Amino acid sequence: MNFQAVKSIYMFEMNRWKRTVLQSIISPVISTSLYFVVFGAAIGSRIETVGGVSYGAFIVPGLIMLTLLQQSVSAAAFGIYFPKFTGTIYELLSAPVSFFEIVLGYVGAGATKSIILGVIILATAALFVDLRIAHPFWMIAFLLLTAFTFSLIGFIIGIWADNFEKLQLVPLLVITPLVFLGGSFYSIDMLPPFWQNVTLFNPVLYLISGFRWSFFEVSDVSLVWSVAAILFFLVAALSVVWWIFKTGYQLKS
Amino acid sequence: MQPIIAVSRLSKKYDSGFEALKGIDLEIARGEIFALLGPNGAGKTTLISIICGIVNASDGAVTVGGHDIVRDYRAARSMIGLVPQELTTDQFESVFDTVSFTRGLFGKAPNPTYIEKILKDLSLYDKRDNKLRELSGGMKRRVLIAKALSHEPDILFLDEPTAGVDVSLRKDMWEVIRKLRESGVTIILTTHYIEEAEEMADRIGIISQGRLLLVERKAELMRKLGVKQLKLEVREPLASVPESLATYDLELNDEGRTLVYTFDRQGERTRITALLADLQQAGIRVRDLDTHQSSLEDIFVSLVKEQQ
Numbered sequence: 001m002n003f004q005a006v007k008s009i010y011m012f013e014m015n016r017w018k019r020t021v022l023q024s025i026i027s028p029v030i031s032t033s034l035y036f037v038v039f040g041a042a043i044g045s046r047i048e049t050v051g052g053v054s055y056g057a058f059i060v061p062g063l064i065m066l067t068l069l070q071q072s073v074s075a076a077a078f079g080i081y082f083p084k085f086t087g088t089i090y091e092l093l094s095a096p097v098s099f100f101e102i103v104l105g106y107v108g109a110g111a112t113k114s115i116i117l118g119v120i121i122l123a124t125a126a127l128f129v130d131l132r133i134a135h136p137f138w139m140i141a142f143l144l145l146t147a148f149t150f151s152l153i154g155f156i157i158g159i160w161a162d163n164f165e166k167l168q169l170v171p172l173l174v175i176t177p178l179v180f181l182g183g184s185f186y187s188i189d190m191l192p193p194f195w196q197n198v199t200l201f202n203p204v205l206y207l208i209s210g211f212r213w214s215f216f217e218v219s220d221v222s223l224v225w226s227v228a229a230i231l232f233f234l235v236a237a238l239s240v241v242w243w244i245f246k247t248g249y250q251l252k253s
Numbered sequence: 254m255q256p257i258i259a260v261s262r263l264s265k266k267y268d269s270g271f272e273a274l275k276g277i278d279l280e281i282a283r284g285e286i287f288a289l290l291g292p293n294g295a296g297k298t299t300l301i302s303i304i305c306g307i308v309n310a311s312d313g314a315v316t317v318g319g320h321d322i323v324r325d326y327r328a329a330r331s332m333i334g335l336v337p338q339e340l341t342t343d344q345f346e347s348v349f350d351t352v353s354f355t356r357g358l359f360g361k362a363p364n365p366t367y368i369e370k371i372l373k374d375l376s377l378y379d380k381r382d383n384k385l386r387e388l389s390g391g392m393k394r395r396v397l398i399a400k401a402l403s404h405e406p407d408i409l410f411l412d413e414p415t416a417g418v419d420v421s422l423r424k425d426m427w428e429v430i431r432k433l434r435e436s437g438v439t440i441i442l443t444t445h446y447i448e449e450a451e452e453m454a455d456r457i458g459i460i461s462q463g464r465l466l467l468v469e470r471k472a473e474l475m476r477k478l479g480v481k482q483l484k485l486e487v488r489e490p491l492a493s494v495p496e497s498l499a500t501y502d503l504e505l506n507d508e509g510r511t512l513v514y515t516f517d518r519q520g521e522r523t524r525i526t527a528l529l530a531d532l533q534q535a536g537i538r539v540r541d542l543d544t545h546q547s548s549l550e551d552i553f554v555s556l557v558k559e560q561q
Contacts, residue, residue: 002327002360003360004357004358004359004360004361004362005357005358005359005360007357008354008357008358009358011357012354015350016345019345083343086341086342086343086344087337087339087341088341088342088343090307090335090337090341091355091358091400092358093305093306093307094305094306094307094330094333094335095330095355095358095359096326096327096328096329096330096331096359096360097358097360098327248309252307252308252309253267253268253308253309
């Protein structure tokens with residue numbers, strides 16, 4: 001195992017992030033605050049509580065998930081896409097590193113970045129509403145698993161993309177709608193029965209529900225389903241990454 | 254002695270159907286400078302890319318230091334430093350960081366002193382904190398060499414090291430390469446500048462259309478295929494070569510003004526004295542004479558033409 005290489009890739013990615021740290025941190029903090037103003041104050045004043053939790057607090061896990069998914073995907077996708085774009089990928093391919101080590105470096109960095117943002121948003125939210133975390137272990141488990149899994153998905157997107165448009169496409173057209181429609185700002189009980197059933201097909205619902213349960217012990221679906229969903233994502237992403245490296249897809253001719 | 258690189262029956266067919274390499278066999282000796290010479294698209298970069306692990310071979314095998322490049326890729330790749338043809342760099346990184354990054358990728362513990370030494374050797378030390386985008390093309394090329402040397406490789410691949418580099422920098426680069434060889438590094442360079450191969454290489458391989466046409470020591474190659482010509486400019490134009498000079502196999506050029514005599518420099522007798530005496534006998538007066546030895550370029554052009 002070439003730990004030096006994993007560390008090098010990881011530090012390279014973190015340093016790149018540090019150079020734009022202001023932009024990387026301020027923009028999610030501002031958008032989270034805006035969500036609070038719009039959903040929490042304007043709409044929340046008419047909803048009051050959902051399942052016994054104040055609406056302002058209710059949306060916090062959803063907001064964190066929103067950022068976590070978006071940032072994991074885009075950070076990891078950009079991380080591996082960029083060397084492909086500039087051509088410096090030759091270095092990774094000619095170095096004595098296994099594909100597993102390459103993934104660990106990029107996905108580890110992508111996950112770290114999104115977890116840092118998730119924690120910042122949690123802290124920002126704590127300024128607006130009263131938060132309590134009923135199951136810290138589960139909360140952290142969901143946070144880590146989701147960040148890691150969606151960084152893997154981002155890595156796959158970064159390998160697949162051969163232009164900047166494709167790189168933006170999946171986060172914009174798939175991830176964001178799924179999070180918004182996956183109960184980040186509402187409980188699916190509030191939907192008509194038909195749409196409740198449709199929403200059950202949205203995989204992101206299970207992540208948000210489980211994450212919210214770790215805070216408030218209220219959930220749309222049972223914890224078992226949430227854990228199963230995140231593990232399913234993880235296994236699916238790992239399989240695709242394994243296939244990419246076995247075939248050299250988009251990397252080696 | 255066991256070759257440091259052994260390539261056997263190596264073929265590459267790209268998905269597009271293009272056959273870049275057609276059964277290459279090649280052995281590189283430890284410590285030599287080997288020049289791979291060929292026109293654009295001959296397969297030079299593909300060959301290097303396969304040895305370095307960037308492209309998969311379709312058939313055949315390669316060992317580096319006795320390690321198979323697929324089964325034992327870590328050991329094989331650890332021995333190699335690659336300077337690619339394109340100036341691909343992380344524009345926003347500093348010189349020092351990018352060179353250190355490569356060392357890390359190759360699994361070596363950080364060693365700032367060693368990195369500084371390389372930067373000094375390549376006259377990059379003053380620029381160590383500069384961002385790569387601030388450097389000129391020649392400087393970037395040096396950074397790529399520094400990166401390739403950062404993990405103390407035994408073998409250095411230089412893919413067109415002086416493409417797009419001005420003459421004085423090219424001379425510097427040659428100096429750098431010679432110094433590296435003195436330190437024991439085996440060097441394989443590809444080039445389509447014949448001058449470069451002629452200047453640097455111990456051995457030369459000529460590749461064209463995916464086949465190695467020949468591999469030879471440079472001196473041997475020049476001796477075997479190099480001919481020498483004596484050009485005689487005559488005072489009065491000749492209509493034809495006189496009968497009495499038929500045994501010299503002369504060529505008449507330049508509307509009868511120049512006689513060209515081709516001879517083997519290595520031969521026992523060049524017969525030049527006899528020729529000059531016979532010219533005088535025939536009453537031909539010589540204004541000027543010039544000898545010319547065929548360069549590697551002439552050899553190369555004729556070989557590649559022959560193949561086509």
